Amino acid sequence: MKIAVCIKQVPTREWQPRLNEDKTWVREQDVSYEMNEPDAYALEESLRLREKHGGEVVVCSAGPTRVQQVIREALARGADRAIHVEDAALGAADAYAAAAALAPAMAEEQFDLILTGLQSDDQGHAQFGPVLATRLNVPHSTIIMEVLVDGQSLRVKRELEGGWFQHIAMPLPALLTIQSGINQLRYATLKGIMAAKKKDIKKVATPGAVVSRQKVLALYAPTKSKQTTMIGGSPAEAAKELVKRLREEARVL
């Protein structure tokens, strides 16, 4: 089975954002990056499917030169090769632009199955998967917690809200967006890291100008919905003050 896994490089969780001069984007020079967590689960799922059914796993990523970091990491974890659609303008692009950039190169490959995370930890549009599926004219399903492949058909467990699930069948080729927690992640071994150095990363130019479907007019710290009373002091002092306020002011104890 020929499996594609689409991976995005996003700022680390620990990163504290600073804004650029016109306050429409973050200062990219301050950012440290990592693999988007839901995509890491999609990668793990694709490796498990390959172990079960054979075939290959191809990492597909759209972004500036810097995204090679997460491509190498995915190769070190066990993916076979990669396609990198490279363009500096893709760094801040939306899901529409990313799907448009990847679609032609991915269509050429004729993958049986395409996996990606359910959303990105940076822009969080939760659109890329279904948009790419539409562009490639393959069926899709989202927020998937289990993937079963049987010949040319696919049966998946889709997460619904509030603890409900649903099984869905569809033909291959297909695209699935993977929910975090579907599996336990593996990490790269030293052997994997060495092997990744020899694996092929095919660089592809964007098929046309990078056009996003939305424009950020302003970026700012979130407005507080509540007046927060911050309690300081030593742990013991803070604990004493909090309990006092919860008893006497908030009256919830």
Next chain:
Amino acid sequence: MILVVAEQHDGKLNRASLEAIAGAQELLTAAGASAGPITVVVAGNGASRVAGDLAAADVGGVLTAEADGLSDYTPDAWVQAIRQVIDQTSPQYVIFPHTYQTRDYAPALAATIDRALITDVIGVKQVGGAAAFSRPMFQGKLTADVAPVGDAPYLITFQIGAFRADAMKRGASAAAVSQANVTIDAAAIRQKPEAPFQEAKQAVDLSQAERIVAVGRGIKTQENIPIAEKLAKAFGAELAASRPICDNGWLPMERQIGSSGQTVAPKLYVALGISGAIQHLVGMKGARIIVAINKDAEAPIFEVADYGIQGDIFEIAPALVAELEKS
């Protein structure tokens, strides 16, 4: 006009639909009356049973879309159905509640008609004479005001809880209900859905808990979970968790709070080492009093907290236990 796409399952309205109508009413204020009126469409078998609830809103009309091929939700059928309603009504904006179902098909719909989709919107404002949409970015660390690019209609999803269903303006009299003219090409539906199910009977109904102590990534390892357990016991609270804790199997899935878990509104909610990603906040921001304990002063959880302690949870949790056990 503004088209609001309501959601129902088996004749039961998803409450987020009313929030979406309330948001659309606010959009009408920001975009100007010429953007109106608001029409609500609800698709799927059972749609006519919720039309009355929707018609009570201050809207121009309600459309029901029931047809062969719409008995069970599939993204392929819903893209077909809503696309036809858009073609017939030529809206300026199409508004959805940001549910799992919307997330499943609205991006495909936007791609099919080649229009902008702005998701997870928490507010509407006017910027330079046009409507702009506020949405969280970077795990809620920042908010962006965003404008759609290209031609209308613009597709917008409103985050659950961003607008209040009880703030929805009701009409002086019921709006007219009519049937949308929708036909579905069943052969083009590629997904075959089965009946929804629950994994296990939920042992704990956290929605009934008066107090909840919820633990997040800040707890670091499974071995540290008893620290949170002790704090919950000292507060007389139920123990709950954010998604990553349950993903790791450190606590069972039925103790998960957030969009994929339970939605709670206790008297007291103590968030221990939870950063406050939006998927978690939607499940707990209705709590009366929220306490956030986190080492990161910039964590989004502090934006919804009534009381905050910035510090090391491994020092503060035991100190709180000691304090609570004093009396």
